[in-house]
Amino acid sequence: MTEEPLLVIKNLHAKVGDTPILRGIDLTVRRGEVHAIMGPNGSGKSTLAHVLAGREGYHVTAGAVRYDGKDLLALPPEERAREGVFLAFQYPVEIPGVATTYFLRTALNAIRKHRGLEPLDAIDFLALLKEKMKFVDMDEALMKRSVNEGFSGGEKKRNEILQMAVLDPKLAILDETDSGLDIDALRIVADGVNALRNEEHAVIAVTHYQRLLTYLVPDVVHVLLDGRIVRSGGKGLALELEEKGYASFEKEASGAIG
Amino acid sequence: MAAADGYVATFERLDGSRPPRLRDLRHAAIARFAALGFPTTALEEWKYTDVTALAEVPFRAGATPAAPTADRRRLDELRLATSIELVFIDGCYAPALSAHEGIPRGVTVTSLSRAMIEHPDLVSAHLGQYANYQDHAFTALNTAFADDGAFVHLSRGAVFRTPIHLLFLSTAAREPTMACPRTLIVAGEASEATVIESYASADDATSFTNAVSEIVVGPHASVTHYKLQQEGARAFHIATIEARQGTGSRFASHAISLGALLSRTDINTTMEAEGTTCTFDGLYLAGGDQHVDHHTSIDHRRPHGTSRELYKGILDGRATGVFNGKVFVRPRAQKSDAQQMNKNLLLSDDAVINTKPQLEIFADDVKCSHGATIGRLSDDALFYLRARGIDAPTARQVLIYAFANELIERIGVAPLRERLGRALRRRLPGLLQAGDTA
Numbered sequence: 001m002t003e004e005p006l007l008v009i010k011n012l013h014a015k016v017g018d019t020p021i022l023r024g025i026d027l028t029v030r031r032g033e034v035h036a037i038m039g040p041n042g043s044g045k046s047t048l049a050h051v052l053a054g055r056e057g058y059h060v061t062a063g064a065v066r067y068d069g070k071d072l073l074a075l076p077p078e079e080r081a082r083e084g085v086f087l088a089f090q091y092p093v094e095i096p097g098v099a100t101t102y103f104l105r106t107a108l109n110a111i112r113k114h115r116g117l118e119p120l121d122a123i124d125f126l127a128l129l130k131e132k133m134k135f136v137d138m139d140e141a142l143m144k145r146s147v148n149e150g151f152s153g154g155e156k157k158r159n160e161i162l163q164m165a166v167l168d169p170k171l172a173i174l175d176e177t178d179s180g181l182d183i184d185a186l187r188i189v190a191d192g193v194n195a196l197r198n199e200e201h202a203v204i205a206v207t208h209y210q211r212l213l214t215y216l217v218p219d220v221v222h223v224l225l226d227g228r229i230v231r232s233g234g235k236g237l238a239l240e241l242e243e244k245g246y247a248s249f250e251k252e253a254s255g256a257i258g
Numbered sequence: 259m260a261a262a263d264g265y266v267a268t269f270e271r272l273d274g275s276r277p278p279r280l281r282d283l284r285h286a287a288i289a290r291f292a293a294l295g296f297p298t299t300a301l302e303e304w305k306y307t308d309v310t311a312l313a314e315v316p317f318r319a320g321a322t323p324a325a326p327t328a329d330r331r332r333l334d335e336l337r338l339a340t341s342i343e344l345v346f347i348d349g350c351y352a353p354a355l356s357a358h359e360g361i362p363r364g365v366t367v368t369s370l371s372r373a374m375i376e377h378p379d380l381v382s383a384h385l386g387q388y389a390n391y392q393d394h395a396f397t398a399l400n401t402a403f404a405d406d407g408a409f410v411h412l413s414r415g416a417v418f419r420t421p422i423h424l425l426f427l428s429t430a431a432r433e434p435t436m437a438c439p440r441t442l443i444v445a446g447e448a449s450e451a452t453v454i455e456s457y458a459s460a461d462d463a464t465s466f467t468n469a470v471s472e473i474v475v476g477p478h479a480s481v482t483h484y485k486l487q488q489e490g491a492r493a494f495h496i497a498t499i500e501a502r503q504g505t506g507s508r509f510a511s512h513a514i515s516l517g518a519l520l521s522r523t524d525i526n527t528t529m530e531a532e533g534t535t536c537t538f539d540g541l542y543l544a545g546g547d548q549h550v551d552h553h554t555s556i557d558h559r560r561p562h563g564t565s566r567e568l569y570k571g572i573l574d575g576r577a578t579g580v581f582n583g584k585v586f587v588r589p590r591a592q593k594s595d596a597q598q599m600n601k602n603l604l605l606s607d608d609a610v611i612n613t614k615p616q617l618e619i620f621a622d623d624v625k626c627s628h629g630a631t632i633g634r635l636s637d638d639a640l641f642y643l644r645a646r647g648i649d650a651p652t653a654r655q656v657l658i659y660a661f662a663n664e665l666i667e668r669i670g671v672a673p674l675r676e677r678l679g680r681a682l683r684r685r686l687p688g689l690l691q692a693g694d695t696a
Contacts, residue, residue, distance in 0.1 A: 053645050056637070081647035089645075093638040097660025106656070107646035114647075146660075147642075163646065 004069060005030045006171055006202050012063035013227075014051050021047040023227035025063070029171070032199040036213055036238060037206045039224030040246045045206045046090060048224070049175040052204075053087035054080050068170065081107070082114035084170030088160035088177050095147040100159075101129065103147050104166055111167055132165040136192040154185035161192040172196075174205045178212035190215030210242040223249050261313035262295040262395075269402055272320045276405070279374050283386045287401035294395040306580045306612045307522055307551045312494045317436035317466045320403050328355065328427055329460075336425055336458050336488075338673040342367055343423040344408050348430070348465075349437030351406050364416035365451075366409065370440055373409035380411060385442055388472045389500040394524075396496045400470040404440035407469075412449035412479070421452040421671045428459035428467055428493065435463075441471035445479040447504075454484040454674060457497075458517075461490040469497040477504035477531065483511050484674060485525075488681065489518040491546075498524040505531035512669060515542040515550050516681060526555040529563040529591075540569035541665040543685065544577035544609075551580035556598075558591040558624075567598040570665055572658060573609035581613045585628070589620045598628040603635070603661050605654075655686040 005028045012025040021044045029035050039045050051058045052065065054077035065072040072080060095103070101122075108128075109119035120128065129143065136158040148156050157177055164172055174193070178186055193203060193216055205216055213221070213235065221237040222229045223246075230249055231237065241249070269288045276284070296313040297304040328347050333355060337343060344367065345355040351369035361367055366377065374381050391398040408424045426439050443453055459465045467489065475481045481501075489495050495518040501509050515521050527536050536556060544550045556565045571579045579602065587594045602611045615628040635657045643653035662682055669675040 055641055055645075076650070077641065077644040078647050078649045078653075081645055087645050089642070093636070093642050095636075095639045095642065095657070095660065097663045098639075098656055103643070103646070103648075103656070106652070107643075107648055110647040110649070167646065 086169030291398035407440035428465035430463035545574035
């Protein structure tokens with residue numbers, strides 16, 4: 001018996017300001033799967049991630065998104081998060097004056113409340129946090145700071161995955177989580193995500209380069225060009241992209257669209 | 259001048275019955291007030307603060323109630339957990355409500371009226387010597403009418419770590435009342451003290467607090483001063499804090515303004531000797547129709563002085579705020595190091611801030627910087643919090659609290675810091691759901 005996919009995107013069109021970016025995205029993600037979305041700059045990768053997370057300023061002009069049986073686009077960002085959508089930001093913002101532990105505990109308790117669970121007090125939360133920090137080899141000292149304050153690029157990315165570990169989302173969208181990372185940091189991030197993989201949850205990894213996918217092996221790879229998915233395939237597709245470049249797919253794309 | 263005349267007439271009526279000591283000073287002050295009248299917006303220093311509404315109210319002046327009374331419960335809310343607490347009701351000392359146990363030798367904490375009897379020479383030597391009543395009408399008015407306030411003296415080497423709380427409560431129970439508390443703090447050489455002045459009034463009281471504090475920081479002495487203004491919705495609050503700093507001295511000023519319909523605070527320090535340090539921290543919150551104005555002045559007159567100023571404002575509703583921060587670096591003040599910053603958060607379209615950092619530098623071997631920002635809550639930060647499951651109203655409160663917290667954290671007196679955190683959370687209700695502590 002096939003159960004309903006976790007995420008079904010149908011003919012999604014979206015613009016940023018007056019500029020159309022997404023021009024008809026179709027995508028189905030089933031539980032337990034890891035999908036990679038690869039594309040050159042300007043293809044709409046980040047736009048897709050932000051539209052799914054519910055960022056203001058991104059206007060959906062056509063299409064639908066069904067998530068876990070619900071109309072995702074009808075929900076405000078906090079509702080989506082409570083329903084288990086998690087966006088790992090490409091550029092995590094620094095929030096001086098907001099303690100990391102306070103922020104994460106507040107977020108977790110909002111999600112727990114939604115799931116009908118009791119909130120965690122400060123002590124239990126700290127115990128949970130300590131345990132999860134092992135997933136990303138995070139320095140305890142960083143947790144004493146304000147959110148992302150003074151974090152290096154690599155630390156910010158690892159902090160995103162740490163939050164993912166704590167909040168336990170159903171659908172994790174990694175927005176170019178590999179950008180700006182050296183090989184070691186990349187492995188830590190990939191290991192962290194891999195450790196969180198299971199049959200119930202899904203991951204969409206939006207990325208420019210193939211190398212993350214060596215460690216975070218996808219089930220499906222999609223090529224995104226000019227706001228459309230022009231090709232989908234297995235993990236081999238990522239290597240093909242690496243060898244041939246996006247340009248070869250552009251020809252294919254313009255040829256395919258009639 | 260009509261508004262000022264009323265006060266002059268009252269002064270003349272009461273003059274004969276007031277203590278003879280300092281009569282000359284009082285007379286000089288009322289003469290100046292009569293000449294100046296209330297400031298108008300034509301004056302540069304009062305450009306954005308219109309005191310017409312204040313000037314038009316016939317506040318009762320020179321009140322000396324037989325026995326100051328107050329709502330005990332209200333008082334208990336305002337107390338801080340410290341053993342030295344002088345309570346003033348409508349400007350008059352209330353010994354029965356005060357606590358002054360365990361004051362060591364070398365330290366004097368008493369009412370100004372008692373100090374004028376017990377330490378007359380000390381008082382005469384300093385009172386009225388620093389706060390400028392010649393040019394500042396409200397200071398002149400206070401100097402003319404002040405009957406009481408606090409006197410703190412530390413003799414040479416006296417290090418006193420217990421915070422001294424001066425609690426000023428306005429009741430204005432029967433009619434609009436003006437209180438003129440006058441505080442004098444004299445810290446001898448190498449002494450140390452922490453003084454907290456807090457001001458409050460009943461929400462329905464039409465009160466006018468016109469306070470002046472003079473602070474003398476002796477050579478190598480350290481004075482930490484807090485001013486907490488939590489007056490009611492109909493209160494007028496005008497205050498001046500005037501400090502003088504000797505060699506190697508340290509003056510840390512924290513000014514927190516939360517209440518009053520109209521609030522204007524002037525905080526000035528003159529660093530008239532070498533190697534002095536001052537830090538000016540300020541936090542002001544205003545909403546509704548509140549108006550809050552801070553004018554500060556840091557005067558580097560000698561070499562090797564260090565000053566750091568950080569004022570932050572949060573404005574909502576139709577509130578208006580003013581910040582004017584002057585930093586002077588005089589010709590002889592080489593190697594001065596001055597940093598000044600004013601940051602404002604506007605939460606509504608109608609809130610207005612007028613900010614003017616004013617650096618006047620006359621020496622050439624100095625390090626000075628200043629800045630002012632006016633902004634809204636960061637959209638990126640808001641989205642980040644919402645994308646993690648925190649609802650929009652709570653996310654806003656978290657960020658507003660974070661903005662203020664930088665200054666709250668710097669309050670060294672734990673009960674005061676906690677009081678302020680609670681006051682802030684009360685004004686930002688969403689936070690109470692978010693977590694135990696922020």
